[in-house]
Amino acid sequence: MKKVSVECRNIRLSYGSTEVLKDVNLEIEPGEFFALLGPSGSGKSTLLRLIAGFNRHQQGELLVDGRDISRQEPWDRNIGMVFQSYALWPHLSVWDNVAFGLVERKVDKTILKAKVGAALELVGLSAFGQRRPNQLSGGQQQRVALARTIVIEPQVLLLDEPLSNLDKTLRVQMRQELLALQRRLGITTVFVTHDKGEAMTTADCMSVLDQGVVQQVGTPAALYDEPVNAFVANFVGTMNTLEGRVRSRQGEGLLLEVEGVGDVSLALRPDMLRACTNQQRLQLNFRPHTLKLATAGSDCDPAFLWIPGTVQACEFMGEYSRYRVRVGTQFLSVDQPHYAGLAKFATGAAVSLGLDPSQIRLFGA
Numbered sequence: 001m002k003k004v005s006v007e008c009r010n011i012r013l014s015y016g017s018t019e020v021l022k023d024v025n026l027e028i029e030p031g032e033f034f035a036l037l038g039p040s041g042s043g044k045s046t047l048l049r050l051i052a053g054f055n056r057h058q059q060g061e062l063l064v065d066g067r068d069i070s071r072q073e074p075w076d077r078n079i080g081m082v083f084q085s086y087a088l089w090p091h092l093s094v095w096d097n098v099a100f101g102l103v104e105r106k107v108d109k110t111i112l113k114a115k116v117g118a119a120l121e122l123v124g125l126s127a128f129g130q131r132r133p134n135q136l137s138g139g140q141q142q143r144v145a146l147a148r149t150i151v152i153e154p155q156v157l158l159l160d161e162p163l164s165n166l167d168k169t170l171r172v173q174m175r176q177e178l179l180a181l182q183r184r185l186g187i188t189t190v191f192v193t194h195d196k197g198e199a200m201t202t203a204d205c206m207s208v209l210d211q212g213v214v215q216q217v218g219t220p221a222a223l224y225d226e227p228v229n230a231f232v233a234n235f236v237g238t239m240n241t242l243e244g245r246v247r248s249r250q251g252e253g254l255l256l257e258v259e260g261v262g263d264v265s266l267a268l269r270p271d272m273l274r275a276c277t278n279q280q281r282l283q284l285n286f287r288p289h290t291l292k293l294a295t296a297g298s299d300c301d302p303a304f305l306w307i308p309g310t311v312q313a314c315e316f317m318g319e320y321s322r323y324r325v326r327v328g329t330q331f332l333s334v335d336q337p338h339y340a341g342l343a344k345f346a347t348g349a350a351v352s353l354g355l356d357p358s359q360i361r362l363f364g365a
């Protein structure tokens with residue numbers, strides 16, 4: 001099967017007077033596992049259903065392998081979709097559920113038998129053909145839904161929150177299975193989820209949507225490390241934010257007045273520095289695990305920017321401890337890797353909190 005690209009160009013879709021997709025532009029590479037991530041109501045399912053052909057956009061183009069399919073009916077698109085509910089026929093056996101699309105297409109009986117057999121084998125359900133869906137676990141039903149979709153050999157696979165009906169352990173197992181299957185088939189796949197963990201662990205590339213607007217597209221690591229705005233930064237992980245104002249530029253850095261902290265000198269990358277002007281209001285953002293904690297007054301690494309704080313609380317998370325530290329009038333989260341025997345900072349302890357300048361992201365306030 002030829003791998004195809006999917007491209008959305010300037011897509012707009014409204015329900016009545018409510019615009020749900022606002023100028024969506026996306027390029028999904030052939031064979032890519034692409035995640036659409038965003039909060040509930042951000043337009044993910046609408047976009048997925050639009051690619052399937054169940055929703056129609058009022059403006060823009062939807063290209064598969066460079067060809068605009070906007071006007072094609074869903075059944076002419078050669079796109080397979082797995083629904084959140086699986087939508088299996090309860091009165092049909094697993095075999096007949098999987099065979100359904102081929103029967104509809106009037107596929108020759110011998111070919112049908114071979115294809116259904118191969119699809120069931122691919123999802124590890126060869127022995128379950130005669131069961132009814134209600135005699136299967138959630139994970140097995142999920143696999144039937146997948147087999148039923150891939151048996152028609154679609155060029156594009158669409159998955160709408162495919163793991164949301166499974167318990168946590170099964171979700172982790174199924175997402176690995178799903179990815180392995182996608183890799184084996186090499187099929188361009190678009191996966192909708194509101195779960196950042198799911199998107200980050202599986203996707204080659206992902207897009208974060210908010211209120212029908214694509215906020216950022218990139219690899220999971222790029223979105224985590226270089227978010228373009230506070231929404232993306234907070235959606236893909238925990239982010240600390242301090243508000244500041246540029247007092248002056250100093251050689252390769254800035255003198256910032258940081259709210260609740262005071263004046264802070266910060267060395268910056270030249271591109272970040274160029275974008276800053278005097279008096280500009282800025283947000284300094286940094287992730288909890290990029291901070292260091294040290295006892296106040298101890299020898300500190302000069303490569304870090306140290307500010308005084310007080311421990312307010314500590315949550316033990318197993319792999320790490322998350323401290324809540326008061327800095328001036330602000331509260332910051334600080335993650336410290338845990339290992340046996342490591343002494344904890346007590347509540348109320350005076351500490352020095354080290355910011356790694358290379359890990360600070362500045363956004364316009």
Ligand code: ADP
Pocket residue numbers: 015020038039040041042043044045046047
């Ligand atoms: P998500 O999948 O990100 O949760 P949806 O695509 O389901 O979001 O919905 C996006 C927005 O469009 C929501 O505000 C939702 O209420 C609205 N919406 C979805 N379907 C319809 C519809 N058929 N008619 C009117 N509004 C709809």
